[in-house]
Amino acid sequence: MSRYSTVSVVDDDPSIRAALNNLLKSQGHIVHTFASAEDFLRSSQLNDTSCVIADVQMPTMSGFELLEQMRAQGHAAPFILITAFADDRTRARALSVGVIGFLAKPFAGLELIACLDDALREHRGGTDA
Template structure:
């Protein structure tokens, strides 16, 4: 893992944000947290992130909507989508939109870390 990997965590639940933040920081990542897609998009961090971990169900703009918008704008930033409501149709929409992983809450820390490894490897390939 490069020391400069910045992970942006988007979830409207402050407890989920804090838990993911603590996990990722304990593994040496730089973590920025956001309560909404709009907050993320209005920050300078949105263009300097190595990976986005976003909740599917957020007010105003869902994680899938954010992913679709960023892809339409030419961003290749890897996305991991998480949700408390992991049904198959949502999973398919997330993967078709370009998500690297789709995890149902609650998830095991090792599953998130495996997804993050895949996402960062995919991001490295797009930088070459």
């Protein structure tokens, strides 16, 4: 898998943003973090992101609502949802709306990296280029 993909992390928890920023940068990715879905939607990174990793539950706009907004605007970047409240209903909803990955916090860094690699590979049409 080639590196230097741009990954956008959207989570209201600063410790999660910092941890994911460090993990993903250590894997060679360009990382941009956002404290809210609205901040991400207003950013210049919206059009340049290779994958979005977003929390399900945030104060004003959920990860599901962010995905819906992005798709409505024509953005097809793969999406990974993370949550501290992973129940079967939320997982089923996530998979039904087309997220590439759904991870329950706390998750292992390697689990996220594998999920991200799969998402980027699928987004690039199944190639490692």
